[in-house]
Amino acid sequence: xIFPLVWRVLPGPTALKVIELLVLLLLLVFVLFTWVFxxxxxxxxxxxDGTVDSTPRP
Amino acid sequence: xxxxxxxxxRHDAQASPDGGAPRKRRPRQTVGGALLALLAExxxxxxxxxxxxxxxxxxxxxxxxxxxxxxxxxxxxxxxVKKVAGTxxxxxxxxxxxxxxxxxxxxxxxxxxxxxDYTRPIGEGxxxxxxxxxIGLGHYxxxxxPGAEGNFAVAGHRVTYGKPLNQIADLKTGDSxxxxxxxxxxxxxxxxxxKVTDSQIVTPDHIETIAPVPNKPGVEPTTDDRWLTLxxxxxxxxxxxxxxxxxxxxxxxxxxxxxxxxLTETPK
Numbered sequence: 001x002i003f004p005l006v007w008r009v010l011p012g013p014t015a016l017k018v019i020e021l022l023v024l025l026l027l028l029v030f031v032l033f034t035w036v037f038x039x040x041x042x043x044x045x046x047x048x049d050g051t052v053d054s055t056p057r058p
Numbered sequence: 059x060x061x062x063x064x065x066x067x068r069h070d071a072q073a074s075p076d077g078g079a080p081r082k083r084r085p086r087q088t089v090g091g092a093l094l095a096l097l098a099e100x101x102x103x104x105x106x107x108x109x110x111x112x113x114x115x116x117x118x119x120x121x122x123x124x125x126x127x128x129x130x131x132x133x134x135x136x137x138x139v140k141k142v143a144g145t146x147x148x149x150x151x152x153x154x155x156x157x158x159x160x161x162x163x164x165x166x167x168x169x170x171x172x173x174x175d176y177t178r179p180i181g182e183g184x185x186x187x188x189x190x191x192x193i194g195l196g197h198y199x200x201x202x203x204p205g206a207e208g209n210f211a212v213a214g215h216r217v218t219y220g221k222p223l224n225q226i227a228d229l230k231t232g233d234s235x236x237x238x239x240x241x242x243x244x245x246x247x248x249x250x251x252x253k254v255t256d257s258q259i260v261t262p263d264h265i266e267t268i269a270p271v272p273n274k275p276g277v278e279p280t281t282d283d284r285w286l287t288l289x290x291x292x293x294x295x296x297x298x299x300x301x302x303x304x305x306x307x308x309x310x311x312x313x314x315x316x317x318x319x320x321l322t323e324t325p326k
Contacts (some may be wrong), residue, residue, distance in 0.1 A: 001092070002099045037114045038276065042187060048297030050223065050290040051184045051198070051213040052265050 115218050119191075123220030127194045130163050130179040131215040137241045137247065137313065141322065144315030146251075151205040151284065151310050154239050154246050156190045156197075161188045165204065165239035167195055167212070167222075170325045171229055178222045180237070184213045191215075194222040198268055202285075204237045204250040205310055209285040211268035216290040216301070223290035226301050229254050234320035235286055235305050238313060251320055252286040252305035259292050259299050 006024075010017045110323075157164050160183040168177050181193030189196035195214045202208030214223040233254040240247045260267060270276040271283050279285075284307035292301035311318060 001095050002103075013295075026218075030131070032110060033114055033118055037111055037278055040111065041115065046186065048216075048291040048295070049186045049190050049213065050215055050300065051190075051196075051298055052260070052262055052289050056197070 068069060096315075097143075119219045120221060123194065126192055127179055127220050127222075130181075130193055131166055131177055134163060134166065134179070134240045135242045136166070136238065139313050140316045142316040143319040143322075144317075146309035147311060148309050151307075152246070152248055153203050153206040153249075154241055156199070156203050157182045160185055161193065163193060164197075164241065165237055168236045168238070168321055169229070170236075170323065171233045172225050172290070174321075174324070176267045177221075178213060178214075191219045194220045201268055202270065202279075204239050204286070205284060205307065207279040207281060207283055208270040209268055209272055209279075209283075209287050210237070211289070213286040213289045216292070217294050223288060223301075225275070226288060226303060227292075228289045229257065229303050231255060231288075233305075233307075233325055234318075236318055236320055237286070240313070249311045249313055249318050251308045251310070251318050253308050254303060254305045255301045257301065259301055262297070262300050264300070264302075267300075267304075270302050280294065 006021075007017065008018045012020070066260050070212040154164065162182045163179045164182065165180045167180055170176075178194050180195045180197055181189040182197055183199050184196040185191045190213065195212050197203075198211040198213065201211040204210050215221050216223050216226060231254055234254040235254065237250045237252070238248070239250070256265065266273050266275040267289065268287050269277070270285075271277040272285055272287055286305040286307070288303045288305075290301050291297060292299040
């Protein structure tokens with residue numbers, strides 16, 4: 001399974017594994033915030049933009 | 059076994075096949091059980107991802123956009139103004155030509171009701187990516203410029219991306235909306251003070267709200283028709299309707315003369 005696999009793959013003693021895990025999570029959040037979420041917001045789920053418009057928007 | 063026996067470890071994996079540890083052995087996993095565990099993990103990941111997306115839209119886009127909008131106000135190089143109230147002028151209103159390019163920043167908006175430190179840049183156009191998500195307030199292209207006869211119409215987010223019109227529903231009749239238009243090249247720098255007249259909630263197809271004379275499409279504006287219209291989402295987080303606020307110009311003043319008194323008073 002995914003979580004046990006990640007835990008096994010991380011090298012070092014438990015304390016080090018915890019730190020590695022935190023670094024990986026921060027990296028993941030950075031990637032999501034910088035590239036993935038802006039893409040989703042722009043192309044998939046545009047937030048309401050507050051304009052009046054004669055052409056209906058999704 | 060240590061106290062960590064809920065955490066799977068290499069130790070568990072090795073101990074299982076020969077049946078050597080009878081006391082606390084995990085039951086052998088079936089294929090169905092493994093798939094269920096995988097599904098559970100995927101659901102946890104999806105839940106965490108969705109939660110993070112909400113954090114990103116509701117919080118992080120604001121952090122980024124507010125920072126960006128403060129920098130944009132500085133790029134206008136608006137000269138420091140004297141705190142004294144200048145002469146209120148109602149005739150010969152100077153009007154800057156509409157900027158030709160999308161996303162040009164040509165002025166700022168201050169709304170005392172939104173707080174004394176509320177100053178946001180106004181950009182040309184209402185393109186979502188190029189204007190509303192970055193600059194914040196966007197001037198509907200083709201509508202009047204500040205001070206001109208007609209309707210200076212502006213859109214802005216009510217939530218996310220710096221949420222410039224977050225408190226639009228707090229505006230009351232008589233509240234001031236102060237616009238400053240600055241063009242460093244031509245030394246154009248003027249205040250325009252508008253007073254809120256009314257608000258309405260409409261579906262997004264009601265473009266007559268930004269007609270030259272609001273809600274009277276086809277009617278030619280007269281010298282008395284110097285309007286400002288704000289549009290934002292309604293209800294918050296929804297695209298179902300628009301919250302629209304209309305305001306009418308009260309007076310204008312060269313920025314070199316001072317600051318409109320409305321900016322130094324606190325609204326009641």
